[in-house]
Amino acid sequence: MQKFTTHTGVGVPLRRSNVDTDQIIPAVYLKRVTKTGFEDGLFSAWRGDPDFVLNQDAYRGGSVLVAGPDFGTGSSREHAVWALRDYGFQAVLASRFADIFRGNAGKQGLVAAELSQDDIEQLWKILEEAPGTEVTVDLEQRQVRAGDAVLRFEIDDYTRWRLMEGLDDIGLTLRHEADIDAFEATRPSWMPKTLPARTADSAEAPAS
């Protein structure tokens, strides 16, 4: 996971509340075998509409999504975060997130920043009046800056720390690699080993 301290990119106003994970990415995309390449599924039901915000030139290449309240509700699919990330979003700003979505976002390095709904409205206004305006998400200061506006956002301390350190769950565990090595060194020799491969044809196995 990349370390995240501050990010500046085009803001995309998504004036909708209750954007659930089925809308972020429909179930048909769940049959895939990869963890990347989900950008084509992002908001796929809406992308067909030429007026949809991501289809407008000024917002193309946007990386900061400014959404309505209760973003990411519904199914627990991690694919929703993958799709946003693969499309290029680094941060989602909203006044309320679904818990599981927020948790999944933190695992994948996507900042889910909570602002008051008034501040979200103010950002929408700025981004709609001057499409293509860049938004800065400053995790260190917990600040969002766009145009003249300087707004504060909430994110829990632990997630903020992990994002700033660039630590995903695996990265966190690997900080204790020395402990894992030490534990492994004490394992008895008879513990199961799949390699070198042995099968009933290469060893005497009982017939039951």
Added chain:
Amino acid sequence: MAGTLAEKVWADHVVRRGEGNEPDLLYIDLQLLHEVTSPQAFDGLRQEGRALRRVDQTIATEDHNTPTIDIDKPIADITSRTQIDTLRRNAEEFGVRIHSLGDKDQGIVHVVGPQLGLTMPGITVVCGDSHTSTHGAFGALAFGIGTSEVEHVMATQTLSLKPFKTMSITVEGSLKPGVSAKDIILAVIAKIGTGGGAGYVLEYRGQAIEDLSMEGRMTICNMSIEAGARAGMIAPDETTFAYVKGRPHAPQGEDWDEAVAYWRTLRSDDDAVFDAEVVIDADELEPFVTWGTNPGQGLPLSAAVPAPEDFVDETARVAAENALRYMDLVPGTPLKDIAVDTVFMGSCTNGRIEDLRTFVDVIRGRRKHPDVRVLVVPGSARVRIQAEQEGLDREILAFGAEWRQAGCSMCLGMNPDQLQPGERAASTSNRNFEGRQGKGGRTHLVSPAVAAATAVRGTLSSPHDLDAPSRDGAATAAA
């Protein structure tokens, strides 16, 4: 301090105790992989440029998507084929041992581990599959995990977890003839409910459990997840050691003695305290069968289809109403009058050699009911080979059933073996959810003996019913 079996195995795998509210870091001895839940985990490793930490504690097989006929031809369904091809490519790239379709050690992941002797007492086993609880039959701590966790284990050979609660399930006395491990677990789930085990590791103990073979113990632990439990466990004993000994990956020589000495310590202390306790009387158990759409909706075979009003609890009543509608059953109908279209004998619950022997013992010398399609699917290629050496395949074919290649088959609607909408099955698998065996299919969970008797008579039956006339009066006595 006195401890339960689960606590002992946990304690022996703690790499690092969590401080305060932090989870423990738990070491994982064995990870099993299959094609459905591994691809994104491999992809995650690739993305981050990470290695798979212990390829020598990892093994892969193909089971969920694989067909059970024409296995030498390309898999017709594109999604299935892609998942299988992806697993093969990933296994090659990361150096993971894989047993592919056609290989003698291919089979359902939970049949393959024990049969290779990789599943041992006192180890931790994970797999991206909820029925990983099966391996707890050896006194291992074994549980299913999600894809992100699969990746976590691949990269670190550990998991961050908070300790589970413990529940003892004591099955006292002994089983009557014709009553089996499957009936015990169906009765347990009916008693504690499909959420009764949530957050717990269940430890099965008592005379009836000690009397069971390893196959029977695996059947029980397998379905722990259907009671919502994280895992099921049974303390290892002479039966366990005898099963493991001599298997390809079992410890040998001095290692064996050292291992057994340790394994003998793996039992709950007499004064250990469980967070919950349940007692069941084996003497009273009868063959069990489910009538509804979750594994907790089961009754003794001699009972009748219940009415929604029989349930005091509002949620249970609504669930029963919905289940009866889906199952197209009328309250009051004797369960034994329910006619089935299909009998499925197989899965990681009941697809082992002993299960097949039990099935054949009941059908021996008989013909299947003409209106019933009977599918017999070994849990692994080795089970199939063993069954053929014993001549079971010939008896199965003479009975009029289909004898297939190993795989999950009709346990879930992910490969070509599926129920048609409206079709009704007696199935030795573990889930009777709506559509589990195919869209619109109806499932009654049963033991191998009941599956066999049902295949003979055409209606849900126990072996004791075989001498009675079948549903259309045809003689069913042995020829």
